[in-house]
Amino acid sequence: MADAPLRVLIVDDEAPARRRLRELLDDCAAALPLAIVGEAGNGREALDLLHTVSADLLLVDINMPEMGGIELARHVLKLPQPPLVIFTTAHDEHALQAFEVSAVDYLMKPVRVQRLVAALQKVPRLKPLSATRLDQLQSTARRFLSVTERSRVVLVPVEDIIYLKAELKYITIRTAQREYLLEESLTKLEEEFGSRFVRVHRNCLVARDFIRGFERRVGDEGDAHWEVLLKDVPETLPVSRRQQSIVREIGRESKRGGESAEAVDE
Amino acid sequence: MLAVNALAVVAAVVREPLPELWIEHWLPMMAFVEPHLILELAVLYAVAPWIMRLTYPIGTSLVGALTIGIGICVHVVLARDLPQPPHALARYLLLTLLVFGALVGYFGLRAKALSPAITESRLQALQARIRPHFLFNSINAVLSLVRKDPKQAENALLDMADLFRVLMRDNRELVPLNDEIELCQQYLALEKLRLSDRLQVDWHLNSMPSDALVPPLLLQPLLENAVYHGIEPSSAPGVISVNIFYRGGDVHAILRNPYQSNGGNHHAGNKMALANIRERLKLHFDAEASLESRVRDSIYEVHIRMPYRSIRDVRKQEAEAAARGERANGEHRTPDMRTGAEGPPTIAGGGAGASRG
Numbered sequence: 299m300a301d302a303p304l305r306v307l308i309v310d311d312e313a314p315a316r317r318r319l320r321e322l323l324d325d326c327a328a329a330l331p332l333a334i335v336g337e338a339g340n341g342r343e344a345l346d347l348l349h350t351v352s353a354d355l356l357l358v359d360i361n362m363p364e365m366g367g368i369e370l371a372r373h374v375l376k377l378p379q380p381p382l383v384i385f386t387t388a389h390d391e392h393a394l395q396a397f398e399v400s401a402v403d404y405l406m407k408p409v410r411v412q413r414l415v416a417a418l419q420k421v422p423r424l425k426p427l428s429a430t431r432l433d434q435l436q437s438t439a440r441r442f443l444s445v446t447e448r449s450r451v452v453l454v455p456v457e458d459i460i461y462l463k464a465e466l467k468y469i470t471i472r473t474a475q476r477e478y479l480l481e482e483s484l485t486k487l488e489e490e491f492g493s494r495f496v497r498v499h500r501n502c503l504v505a506r507d508f509i510r511g512f513e514r515r516v517g518d519e520g521d522a523h524w525e526v527l528l529k530d531v532p533e534t535l536p537v538s539r540r541q542q543s544i545v546r547e548i549g550r551e552s553k554r555g556g557e558s559a560e561a562v563d564e
Numbered sequence: 565m566l567a568v569n570a571l572a573v574v575a576a577v578v579r580e581p582l583p584e585l586w587i588e589h590w591l592p593m594m595a596f597v598e599p600h601l602i603l604e605l606a607v608l609y610a611v612a613p614w615i616m617r618l619t620y621p622i623g624t625s626l627v628g629a630l631t632i633g634i635g636i637c638v639h640v641v642l643a644r645d646l647p648q649p650p651h652a653l654a655r656y657l658l659l660t661l662l663v664f665g666a667l668v669g670y671f672g673l674r675a676k677a678l679s680p681a682i683t684e685s686r687l688q689a690l691q692a693r694i695r696p697h698f699l700f701n702s703i704n705a706v707l708s709l710v711r712k713d714p715k716q717a718e719n720a721l722l723d724m725a726d727l728f729r730v731l732m733r734d735n736r737e738l739v740p741l742n743d744e745i746e747l748c749q750q751y752l753a754l755e756k757l758r759l760s761d762r763l764q765v766d767w768h769l770n771s772m773p774s775d776a777l778v779p780p781l782l783l784q785p786l787l788e789n790a791v792y793h794g795i796e797p798s799s800a801p802g803v804i805s806v807n808i809f810y811r812g813g814d815v816h817a818i819l820r821n822p823y824q825s826n827g828g829n830h831h832a833g834n835k836m837a838l839a840n841i842r843e844r845l846k847l848h849f850d851a852e853a854s855l856e857s858r859v860r861d862s863i864y865e866v867h868i869r870m871p872y873r874s875i876r877d878v879r880k881q882e883a884e885a886a887a888r889g890e891r892a893n894g895e896h897r898t899p900d901m902r903t904g905a906e907g908p909p910t911i912a913g914g915g916a917g918a919s920r921g
Contacts (some may be wrong), residue, residue: 312701312758313801318708340799363799387699409702 303331304421305352310337310359310371310386315407319357319386325411330418340550341365344452345373349450351383355421357405360387368436372429373444376451380426384417402427402435439490443471445478458495458562460508460528461535462487464501474530496548498526499538512537512545600638600660604631617888628664632903633659644830683847698755698788718759723750730780738777738848740875741808741815748806763795766805773810775874781846785837786819786866793834794821794864800901815872823864838866845870865901 306323310316317402323334328358335351340345340362352451356374357365365373377536385404387394397404403424405417442453464484471478485492488503495503510527513534517523524537525546607630615623639653683885702724709717727750756763787804795802809816838857845853845868853870868916 301730311796312705313760314705314758316709317712318704321708321711361796388704389696407700410706487614 302560303333304342304418305333305335307335307344307347307351307353307356308337309341309356309362309367311339311362312359315359315386319409322409322411322414326415326418329415331352332418339409341367341370341373344370345451348374348377348381352379355418356381356383358385360381360404365441368432369440369442369556370429371435372432372440372534373442373451373453375426375432376431376446378446378449382421382424382426384421395486397435402431423495433490437493443478443480443482445471445480447478456491458508459505460531461502461504462495463503463535470472472531496544498535498541498544500540502535504528504535506548509548512549578670599642600635603638604634605790607634618768622669628661628668631664632657636888687695695788695792697792701758702754705754709757716757720754723754727754727784735780737780738873738878739780740774741772741776741778742774744778744780744783745772745808747781748787749785751787752791755795757793759791762799762801763791764801764803766803768805768807768809771810772808773815773872773874775876776810776815777873777875777878778815778870778910779841779848782841782844782868783819785841789837790819790821790864792856793824797824810872813872814869817868819865819866823859823862825862841868 302462305445307315308319308323320334320337321546323332326332335353336347338347341358342365344356344358345365356370358370367383367385371385374380374383385397385402385432386407386409388407390397394404403417404421405413421459440456442455443459444451444453446452454471454473460472460474462480463470463472467481469480469482469484469487471480484501484503488497493506494511495505498504504526508529510529513525514522515525515536523539524542525534526537527534573586608627615626618626621637635657636653639656703718706717706724709720726909727747730747752763752765756765783806790804794804803820805818805820807816807818807820838855838892842855845855853868855866855868857864857866859865
């Protein structure tokens, strides 16, 4: 893309900050060819926009409502041609420390035009950040999981997920409406989302909020095991022998909480 | 001397709730203790202005003597109607003395802990600090205005100058509530610049006593928290409401903002700011002020209550203290005590006169 203008998308929740970047990019236009393809107020809007316009570079604020910059950077990796991301931030000591550690480039607000030109000139040599590296920068869990479907990035809100089940290469995400296929590691997801999900089986994490109760089942060979009953979906999930303790633990919790989860003996 | 008065009042309050375990002993005991406390409270209230003029040791001894005297009176009057075990009076008086001694000791320690020198240094350490996050975001917002709307940029910079002047000055003296509100409005104007419609503010100040004295930067850090935790994490517009009013001798300030449960790591900062303000309120107003926070129906609320002290009250108090000081010590006091504005109008110390007692 030696001569084609660099296509830039501005992502920031504050209108003045977006306007300021726009002005600065106009100033840079003399030094190198570029085109501003759009503006977005948060990560979600940016992803939506990227389905209709393509960009080579995103200038992304780190702290934004709904979806912050680091999470956005993770989701854009799923696009067929992921744009590069340069973060902008006013001040966030903890985030910046992490950035220094993993040598991720960022711009400090207020941004100087010289600094911006230098960053833009580096773009052709930059490679997209890896998901693992972004993981290290992210201090809080993602709000969405993303899957690619027909070259679009589909966001699945984490709070809608009923269970995650590992099958062969993929993880099946189950929501009340449908299933999605995700290429990530179940162990990593378990670490990231902590107490939201509980492991009921070697290959399965279930959202605590969606557990309706447990049921004792006897198999063909006379061996008994527990099944998890779920809200909103008809299927049940087996609890492995190793995870049996969660039956009592969660049964107790929900009784305290006054909810309807219960252990039914047959 | 102020402490002697406070001691008498607080002593009554502290002594009333005895542990429930002693309920059987407690009831007959209360038959004596309650009339004693109520009577003593009334007597002390009546003589307090007079006792306050005495030096600390004399005042304390006098209160002690009063306590014993009233104890004997109550006992003699009531013992006529109720059967009593032997030595009841002696035991009762011994107990009274022990409690009295413990309370005097406690308040002595407390007064030492709150002595002006220590208070000063603690106040200095507690001076509210603004978030760097706000500073840089605001500068960025002003920069975005420079080309498009230089006039607005100018106003924004002036607001920032005022805000930082207050932040950087020595903030140990109480300021009129009106000044604090003005500062808050300047601060919010700057935030509005970057957040525009997302930030809505409802002011309810109709019954606010604008001349009340408050610790500087009492409300601004709370509003900063409200913006940071309640407004910034959401793309939808949110309302911060500020309600300040006078009721029953106290000034109440109630701040509300939307509560975002996913504020994540932000909450530690909020707790620190609250602890800071609580501590400063305590150093200025002691137990007369309080700060409470709670979440209800996804609204976060902070409620501050502090005694209403106007500039006039404090000047009068200082003038009196100065006059007393002259009489008691026979030394000349510099007239700056009467100008009020320069003298530290700290309430805990009760003015310079009392700290010497």
